[in-house]
Amino acid sequence: MAAPPGTSLDRSYSSARAVATPSTAAKTPPVGDPSSTSDKRKTTEQLNYEQYVARDALQAAAFKDHTDRHISFLRQKRQEIEYYEGLRLLRQTNPGAVFGQGYAGFGNGHTNFKAGIVGPRDRRPVGRMSRELRISREDMKRQSEADEHLVPVRLDLEFDKEKLRDTFTWNLHERTIPLDIFAENLCEDYTFPLHHAPQIARAISEQVNEFHPHIFDPNFARTVDPSLPYTAYKDDDMRVIIKLDITVGQHNLVDQFEWDINDPHNNPEEFALKLCQELSLPSEFITAIAHSIREQTQLFTKSLLLVGHPFDGRPVEDDEIRREMCPSVTELIRPRHLLRDFTPVLYELSDAELGKADKDSERENRWKRRQGRTVGRRGGVVLPDLREPMRTFRTPIVSSVLPGAVERAKPPPQPVSLDDERQETQYHSSRRTRHNTMASQPPQFAPPAPPPPPPPVRVSPTPGIDEGRLIVRLKGPKLKEWMIANISKLGPNAGK
Template sequence: MAAPPSTSTPTAAGATASSSASTSASAANDHDGTPRSAAAKALPVRDKDSFNKLQVERYVTRDWHYSVAMKDAQERFEKDMQQTRDKIDDYNLIKTQRLYFPPSKLYGEGYRGYGNGYTDIDPRMRAPFPAQVIYPSQKPRPGKRQSHPLRWKKRELKKQAEQHEELVPIRIDVDWEKIKLRDTFTWNLHDRVIPGELFAQHLVEDLGIPLDAQHKPVLDQVTLQMRDQLNDFYPLVFSEEDALDPELPYSAYKNDEMRILIKLNVTIGGVTLVDQFEWDINNPLNSPEEFAASMTRDMSLSGEFTTAIAHCIREQCQVFTRSLYSVGHPFDGRPVEDPDLIAAFLPSPLPSVFRPQQQAKEYAPYLYELSDADLERNEVIFSREQRRQKRSINRRGGPQLPDLKERQRTIRTLLVSSVLPGAAPNMEESTLYKRVAGAPPTTRKRPGARDGEVSDSDDSEDSGPDSPGVSQLGGTARTRGLRGAASAAQQRITNLGRSETPEASIVHHHETRRNLGRSLRDTRDETEEPTQLIVTLKVGKDKLRRLLQNPRARFTPSGSQTPSTPAHTRIPSAAAAAATSMPPPSTPASNGQALPAQLGTPLPQGQIGRQPAPPPVAGQPPPPAPPPPEWLKNCLQQLKQTYTFDNFEGMMKYSAINPDTEMPISVPAGSQPPEGARWMFLPRIRCLDCPGKLYTPGPEMTAGNFEVHLRNKQHRQKVDAREGRDTAAGTT
């Protein structure tokens, strides 16, 4: 293979030789330095003009690069916008041609159902088997629950495990319309995993209350009560100190034992647990949860009782702890100085490890099961006893301490479940909703008794033979107390051989018949709509004599009967001696004449002399009012003779009446009245000196209520300002 021809030229060779010679010559001149210094002086020196020129060239070059980058970015932006427009056009084309190309023609018919849905069904359609993809986060929760599920991370659990556990007793008691929710539990004060609002949502849903706008007040009250009790918690301080003298026992120089009496009264369903025992609140080794688990295991009770017992112990310990904080106790083993707290704590140290034989049965647990009616009656009596205890507290001076004698009764609303032990089988037995009148009875009652009513037979059974007779209560206070003590001692001697465990029929035998008779009003549901309205009026002797002498005055111009003559109306002297539980028949007056029989339904206060009116017509003014009744004109004429300077007149007000309660309904302007409302003209009194107000006549067919307004100080000032002088002197 031949070598490539040389491309070098003589000129290039000469240049190379001359460059080599110059290099060697410069190297040779480096030794003496003379020729090199001359060459250095010949180099150009940079001045200010050359530097500015260099900077301008750099600026221009940078602007050129930036303009090129901006042009490239603009081209990319236009390209992306064109691609987006093309996609929009494609999707619009698919949308217009969707009816002609269903999914079955594009992807096939699939498996035709079998849990996958049909291919041609639109996911947005309400079809039996919609063809749509449901992700796990979109699946409805079992039981149609709306609250968010509980989720936590391992990192959060690790941090929570390092926190100190401080259990706070929480008591929930919500009474809203027909719902009565009651529950007790303990909550960790240092819980950082589960939010309180989320727990409240789960609690409300577990009990069967939906999370909608209608039941939002229930959720708000549960959350508020939890927050308030957590903020009002006082932890107990435990101080650990070394012994001052190892030779002496700890009790020789310090006594930090704080024993209290724990009283249990837990009702879950129809089973009630009653017990009392001693507990040391200053011992950190005492665990209410372990004690409750051991107690329920020994008595074979459900888990509901375990948590309820632990809550009761912590709640009663918290009452004493809050009292210690109130008096400024240092929690260092010093004795308590407050006399009320000293009386509330049990004596320490113990004089003997054995309890007296007379008190042995008082510290033993017992269970009893009652019916629904007995539970409601006992609950009313228990709440009345709590109110009496609160009224009896009278602490003079010093900090206000909680009631150390009060022990709240624990009643829980049951869950509805067929799996959990101790749960309610249906919503009626869960006691979540109040029992209203007319509901089917769950227990056997006497004929004619209403729900929640305490009958006379129940009173007699609760009173029993232990109640002393009325004839035994005579004499002075001293002899009456002696006879009462003797009767009680005789009864104790008689029952020495019997068990002291209370039975269902005598649990509250200390309540008298009068107290149980009044429980009828307490146990009646607030939401119950009465089927009738009974009005009891007291008639003066002079007015009664006038009514008996003038029979025509008993009727109003509209033909309705006045409330002064119904069969249940009583004279004040006779009403004092009559029973208060039910209205007796008409009582004869002192002059020997009897009241006439009832001829119609009595009217409520302020509706005597009312007249029916046509319903309003949209877009038209209300119908003209008739003149007021004659008795109202006569009463106002008599008042005019007494109050000569006052200006007032009678009128008939156009009002809507509730057909069930016979009471007026307020209908705001521009709103529709409720369905079924009746319209009436009601007699009213208008004071011209006090505009904007209407006054109801009464009592009965008089204007005594309006006369109270005429004596009012502000009204008299307005009359004096109008007349320009003191009008009280002219009032006869």
């Protein structure tokens, strides 16, 4: 096999051929001779070798170009990474340089501030004048470890021409919510002026200070005179009748049921939630029912404390209080003649009935607060009224979403001064008089309008041709009739 050109084997082969045929160069034909073409043709090996070399050169050039483009792409991406890293640091320190200053309006605010999580402390109240409540983590942790004794609070206050009637529960051991801040937010929720907040806070504080929690320990009750039989000293069943008369919006709920004040597992809030779910009542009734239960049980607890009851399981000795409590259960089914009294009834009141019920409730509650009730002993203690509890009539909250709420009242019209009213009256009176006068006159027809002026006349003499002759050019829908009527004025050559 012949070696490719340019190798050592090729050179030795060429020298050997030159030695064997020394006269070859002398006998070489000229360049243009066709006989020299066959001697200069390349072999297959030479052509393959040249093709390999050319392809290797193209591959090397393509690889170099690809490497250069890849290096350029990596350099570009590295610059982008450095740019975005610097942009991230700039956005954290100066957001206005990235997002602009922003603008206020149409729900958009300023953007030139440091980004972060907006919590309750950073939230800016819109349109509120009361102080915002802020509770630290230490206070929340301390409050979570304290016991909870809910105090029923009833507000029935009158400010000038406005009345506030509301019921809610307040924790006896509350240490995180100041009463003054709560009163300010309550005033703002009901759209009352904030200067009424001290009076509301004082009313809440008085009721919280007068609260007495019901304490009953079953273990202590078992140690009372063990020699006596169980029924002689033990009467844990202290059931009372809870009466509900709650008005929220235009709905009035009337119901009554038995409640054991000695059972620590009885939860008024859970009972109110179940009752409202069964009757499909709005959530406003849940807190009202729970408050009414706690308020009436507090009346019995306060009455027992006033008569000196030991709360150790013994029967109640006071006749007046014992008369208001339910007897021991002897039958599981309630008698039929009592079913109607222990059935919930929901009334829908009209505006007239609502106003009448409001006045009756206000009059009755005022009389109960003023008089109280004496239990039949001269000079003895005055006990609360246990027969007829106070009705609940809440002031509806201002809202367009919550059920039982009312929408914000529209501002009254501005008073008109006497002078403006007189001017307006005179204006309407003169306008009414003019209208009546025109209506009383017979219809009159206007004279016909004068005919329109004749169309303009344009004189266009042509030098050398139309000299001494008047050319009149008229434009109109009835040109022929007009020319016939005025032929004497135009002359004999007018139509030519």
